[in-house]
Each structure stands twice: as structure tokens, then as C-alpha cells.
Amino acid sequence: MANYHLSVKTVSRSAGRTATAASAYRAGVSITDERTGEVHDYTRKGGVESAVLILPANAPAWAADRAALWNAAEQSETRKNSTVAREFEIALPAELSAEERQRLAHDFARELVERHGLVADVAIHAAGKEGDNRNHHAHILCTTRRLTPEGFTEKTRELDDRKTGAVDYWRGRFAELQNKRLQENGFTERVDHRSLIEQGIIDRAPTRHLGPSASGYERRTGQPSDNRLRHEREANERLSGAKALGELERQGSQLDRSILDLSNDLASAKAERERGIQPPVIAPDLYAEIRAGMQSVQSLFESQKILEQGKADVAAEFARWKAEEAAKAQTIEAERQRQASELAKQRQEVEAKAKAEIQPKIEPQKGRGYEM
Template sequence: MASYHLSVKTIKRSAGRTATAAGAYRAGERIECQREGRVHDYTRKQGIEETFIVAPENAPDWATDRSRLWNEAEASETRRNSVTAREWELALPSEINAEDRSQITRAFAEELVSRYGVAVDVAIHAPHREGDQRNHHAHVLTSTRKLEPEGFTAKTRVLDSARTGGVEIEQMRGVWAVLQNRALERVGEVERVDHRSLEKQREAAQERGDTLSADELDRDPELKLGPAANSMERREKAAAEREGREYVPVTERGAVVHAARQARAAFREMRERLDIARETYGAEREAGQGRVSAGLAALRAATSKG
């Protein structure tokens, strides 16, 4: 089932982090940080499917050199507590193929460049071997200054400001949802993602008179399993499938998540049956059947689903 995730973090010197280390780690490369005099070597890192850099059209030639790019970003900041980069972490739909995942991630990167004039460094990662094998994701590292012909210039204050930053990020969350949904539609997937909170989605459903969707959305956000619990549950699911038995969660968090997913699945099935009944009833009435006959046909269609 398609799910939505986009988070934004900052690379802060005050937290002991650097843009050079972040760029090297996410891309699985070796970068020497000229400011610190340290070498960040992650060439042994596995699970990296693709990396690329997107920069403004008038950017210097060195913008596509990952080591130079992030060293220049570090050199452009003089304060001890500077934010030297921003990271957008994206969940990628497992329902689409690697080429499509690359395409929508590049489109998102290009939108960041167009909107803010920054340099964007993308690393697409495969799921961890011990984790959820649907967890395709991308790390999108951006500069916090505009990149122009003379190099890094003004700060992207629109993202830093408390007044405008949240609005901008929400706009980009919407962009990412649209890109995913278009890709899902192209491959014939019915599922869609929604970047809005459950509360906002529920309000929208109520406004359009969709009481069933509103009721389905009247729930708490799904509990996050965390890496350890997720790994345990994945192993148990695989064992249950091999042994031909029913999967029973082995962790407390896993049991809560499993129960919530079962409840949502039951609700969706009930809604699908109701939709079938409504469509059948309407078709039978248009064909000249009486209310009772049409009702019986709708009931048979709904109960015979699946």
C-alpha cells in the first residue's frame, strides 16, 4: 500500500555535522573536508541505487563535482553555528519501478532548483537488507544558499523564516504527493498518497459530503514501529509465510500496527461492497427492475465480491 513520507532536516555545525560528511555518506563517496582537514570515506557503503546533482542553469562548472560543491558550501559559511545544508528525506513508492522512482525524484529536485535557486544532490537508496523491503527512499541534500555564476550567494531565507518556512515546506510536500500519484496512476495503481494530516483529509471529506471517508479518517496516525521492531516483524512475517501459518505479531508495537491495519482493511472492504451494491442497484433500476428486485441484485453482487 502506497504511503507518504517527507521530512526536512538541517545540517548544523552546532550539532557537529558538515555538508561534506553528509554528501559523502549519502552518495557513498570519499570527500575531503577542506575546512576541517578530515576525510569522509564511505565508498564501502552499500544499497545506493543512483546519485546525481541538479544545479541552476547558470551555476559554475564545479557544481556537478560533489566534493567541490559541498566544500564550497562549507566555505560560504563563516559562523560557528551555521546551517550548511538542508536534507529532504523522501519515501519512494515500491509499486513503481526503479526508472520511475528516479524520474519523480529528479522532478522533485528540479522543482527545488527552480523554486529556490539552490544546488541539489540526490542519493536514491534501496531498502535495508534487514528492514522493510518496500522502503525505497531518497536523500535530497540542498544548499542553504543560492548558487549563481559567481558561486554561493544569498541565503534561502524563505525556508529559514518561521513565518514562511512552514508554508514553503507544505507546498513542497504537495508537489511530492502529486509526483507520486501521477507515477502510481501511470502504472495502473489504484492507491494514492496524501500529504495532508488525517485531520485535514477528514475535514475535506466532510466538506464534499463523503461521510464514509470521513469516518475512515477519524483515527490516530499509525504508530511507528522503529527499525528494531520492524526488523523483528519482517522476519516473523517471512517465517509465517514459509511455514504456511497465520502471521502473529511478536512485538507490542507490531500488534498495535497490525490491528490498526486490519481494521482499515475491513473498513475499505465494507466500503467497496457498499459501492458495488449502489452501482448494481442503480443499474438494475435503470434497466426497469423494481426496488425489491434491484435490491436483491445489489445484495447478491455485494456479498459475492472476491
């Protein structure tokens, strides 16, 4: 079954990361960082099916060299906390052939390049050896600046700001391209980038990306990982909330129709009375009916208020849960960056210590001769 995954990540110096290392790892090559002097050699890394640079029109000739490109990208950033690269990670349908998966990834990357003027370094990775042969994916490492014949220029800040909707657009566009390739190759499966709630599906819990560590644990042990158990628990909570909200909305719609029907009946009765076509003998019954109707309307309005409050409570609880999850995610990301920064600092200290130990030690000359 085809599934959808697209995530956008950044490579930041504040986390101790570099664009040269990120590119070398994803492409399975060796790149020397001219800024730090560090050699990133991943030539022994397996699982890289292909690695291709996609350049904008009129790009300078030197940009076709991966090492030159990413060193230039690093040197164009001067701040210690600069974002030096942006990555689109996409899942590729296992139903398609290797050639069609590559075509899909390259077409998507080419559209990114044409719209934003950046460079895309597309590395397609094979499914893991221990997996179920379905985890085909691509890493599209993008420069954070536009590339012109004169070199790197302005930042592609439209991809930083969620208010512009640029990332949401690309999520939808990748779903369109994936469905197009599936259709062209005779498959009926389709994917949707929207959440289940946005699709109007409230009877199925969404799937979550477990990550390589959790997936490896499940393959080795055959047991669900902590990540899966946590995701399932959270999904069930969201599903229960969505169902409760849906039931309240259904009851509210029925109540709205009942109020409208009763209001129409009362309006008709009032109009007939004002026209004077009601026989005097049935006037008491009509007044009693109107009073009963007004009492029913009042009761229905009270019920409507209770239902509206219930919907508001469920929505508020769901919003609170989302805010808590966002705060947790920010805390985890901050801790990850702190650990990465600490690791980078420790590595620098170890390297400095090692250099100091291998330097020859020269004793200072003393002002007197040796004693015999």
C-alpha cells in the same frame, strides 16, 4: 499500498555535523573536508542505487564536482552554529519500477532547484535487506544558499520560516507528483500529505515513522517495538479525542436546527397574533404554547452552552497534548544535539592526544657532563 512520507531536516555545525560528511554518506563516496582535513570515506557503503547532482541554470562548472560543491558550501558559512545543508527525505512507491522511482525523485528535486536556486544532491537508496522490500527512499541534500555563476549567495530562508508555508507547499507538491506517477503507470493507489483530521477521517489512527532501530528490532524479533507501542497509544488517545469532538459537533448541529425550527414556529405564531387573525377562543392555548416554546428555547440554549463548553474542553485538552508533544520533541532534539556536540568534542580530544603521543620527545640538554 502506496504510502506518503516527506520530512525536512537540517545539518548543523552545532550538532557536530558537516555537509561533506552528510553527502559522502548518502552518495556512498569519499570526500575530504578541506576545512577540517577529515576524510569521509563511505565507498564501501551498500544500498546506494544512484547519486546525482541537480544544478541550477548557469551554475559554475566546478559545482558539478560533489567534493568541490560541498566544500564550497562549508566554506561559505563562517559561524560555529551555521546550518550547512538541508535534507528532504522522501519515500518512493514500491509499486513503481526503479526507473520510475528515480524519475519521481529527480523531478521533485528539479522543481526545488528551479524555485529556490539551490543545488540538490539526490541519493536514491534501496530497501533494506532485512525489510519487506518496500522501504525505497531518497535523500535530497540541498545547499542552504543559492548558487549563481559567481558562487554561493544569499540563504534560502524561506525554507526556514514555517510561516511562509514553503515546506507545506512542497509536501503537497510531492503528493501530487507521486499520484501522477502512480496514475501514469496504471495504479489506483493514491497518497495524501494531509493529516487524517485534516482529511476528515477520524475513525483511523495515523501511521508513524518508526526509525531504523525500531524497524530492525521488529524484523529480528517479530515483536512490536517500544516506538510502535508508544505511537499506537498516542494515536488512540488522539483518535478518542477527535471522535468525542466530532460527536459534540454533531449534537451541536442538531441542537442548532431544533432551535431554528422552534424559533420559526414562535415567529409565525407571533405574526399571526399581531395580524389579529387568531380567534379569541383559542387565545389562552396560544399563550400557553408560546410560554412553553420560550421555556423550550431557554432549555435548548442551556444545552447548547453545555455542548459548547464540552467542545472547548476537548479542544483545549488536544491543544495541551500537542504542546506537550512539541516540548518533548524539542527536549529530545536538544539532548541529541548535546550528545553529538559532546561526541565531537571527545573525538577532537582523542585525536589531539593521539597526535601528541606520536610526536618525538626531545630531552632538554643539561649544563653538566655525564657521570662515569
